[in-house]
Amino acid sequence: MISKKCSTFAVPKGIPNARVAESVDALVSNTSSFTGVPVRPRPRVQRKRVQKQSLFCFSPLPYFYVILQPKHNKKNRMSQKNKLFKFAQNETFPHMFQPKLMYGSPDDFELKGRWKSEFFHNENPITVELGCGKGEYSVAMANEIPTGNFIGVDIKGARMWRGASDSLEMGMKNIAFLRTRVEFTPKCFGKNEVSEIWITFPDPHLGAKSTHKKRLTSSRFLTYYQNFLADNGIVNLKTDDDTLYEYTKQVIARNNLPLLIDASNLYESEHYTGFLTLKTHYEKMWNKENRTIKYLRFRLPQDIILEEPE
Numbered sequence: 001m002i003s004k005k006c007s008t009f010a011v012p013k014g015i016p017n018a019r020v021a022e023s024v025d026a027l028v029s030n031t032s033s034f035t036g037v038p039v040r041p042r043p044r045v046q047r048k049r050v051q052k053q054s055l056f057c058f059s060p061l062p063y064f065y066v067i068l069q070p071k072h073n074k075k076n077r078m079s080q081k082n083k084l085f086k087f088a089q090n091e092t093f094p095h096m097f098q099p100k101l102m103y104g105s106p107d108d109f110e111l112k113g114r115w116k117s118e119f120f121h122n123e124n125p126i127t128v129e130l131g132c133g134k135g136e137y138s139v140a141m142a143n144e145i146p147t148g149n150f151i152g153v154d155i156k157g158a159r160m161w162r163g164a165s166d167s168l169e170m171g172m173k174n175i176a177f178l179r180t181r182v183e184f185t186p187k188c189f190g191k192n193e194v195s196e197i198w199i200t201f202p203d204p205h206l207g208a209k210s211t212h213k214k215r216l217t218s219s220r221f222l223t224y225y226q227n228f229l230a231d232n233g234i235v236n237l238k239t240d241d242d243t244l245y246e247y248t249k250q251v252i253a254r255n256n257l258p259l260l261i262d263a264s265n266l267y268e269s270e271h272y273t274g275f276l277t278l279k280t281h282y283e284k285m286w287n288k289e290n291r292t293i294k295y296l297r298f299r300l301p302q303d304i305i306l307e308e309p310e
């Protein structure tokens with residue numbers, strides 16, 4: 001039953017009533033499901049004003065109103081409400097994991113090395129999409145390849161909600177979402193646990209050279225992937241950004257990584273078939289700006305020490 005207090009629950013368009021009822025029920029009956037939401041306490045004085053506009057108006061969670069305080073403009077207020085709705089639903093999804101991991105802590109995620117046996121319940125290969133956003137690739141591949149397992153990783157829960165919600169609605173059992181920093185993936189996957197990596201339209205980090213190490217194809221990140229990607233496992237990069245594309249080619253050349261495909265203009269190349277024709281949210285945005293889409297596919301050996309290009 002949805003309690004009276006929650007009957008004013010604002011529902012974004014397109015969410016089936018049954019799903020809303022389910023998640024509201026879960027929230028009302030189990031307030032501990034909010035523990036995954038970061039808490040940033042604010043001064044008490046702000047609370048009252050915020051409560052009035054908040055989506056969840058029941059009392060056990062005063063701090064919750066505070067962290068999700070809507071801004072004083074109608075559009076922002078709606079998007080904050082949608083975010084709150086999505087965060088709350090994420091907590092109830094059986095295939096969404098939001099481990100609390102910390103730099104310098106020896107703690108690993110409980111499914112590390114056990115994804116196949118404890119979650120997927122099969123021995124099919126695992127493909128991971130890093131910085132998955134809405135998880136378009138993970139969902140499409142999981143749908144098309146029932147003999148594979150797929151995990152979308154991102155730090156932004158509201159974006160991942162899209163893929164998590166769609167895949168749940170479609171009853172898919174071979175997909176999961178992991179909300180964490182890519183930096184923590186070695187804490188989440190065991191040695192050889194992953195067969196393939198997809199990186200679609202990552203942030204290019206175009207600042208000073210010191211920021212290059214934040215690129216998901218830098219030697220620093222590839223070294224993280226060596227911890228869990230099978231020896232000579234495959235890494236796919238799709239990008240609109242010339243600098244990131246050239247930089248990744250330099251990383252590949254510097255470390256003699258086997259380059260399988262180099263398409264400087266994917267749409268004009270022979271490789272523009274199958275999954276590569278799938279367009280992510282960001283890809284569609286860059287299409288509108290007529291940017292050329294590039295694609296690299298290479299192997300990552302496990303036992304080499306990776307170096308940055310000069």
Ligand SMILES: C[S@@+](CC[C@H](N)C(=O)[O-])C[C@H]1O[C@@H](n2cnc3c(N)ncnc32)[C@H](O)[C@@H]1O
Nearest residue numbers: 131132133154155156181182200201280281282
């Ligand atoms: C430009 S968006 C691309 C999203 C999606 N792949 C697409 O093509 O629409 C980059 C995504 O990477 C995520 N991201 C960037 N750095 C990350 C990190 N270190 N750990 C986890 N996610 C990260 C962001 O949250 C964002 O969703």
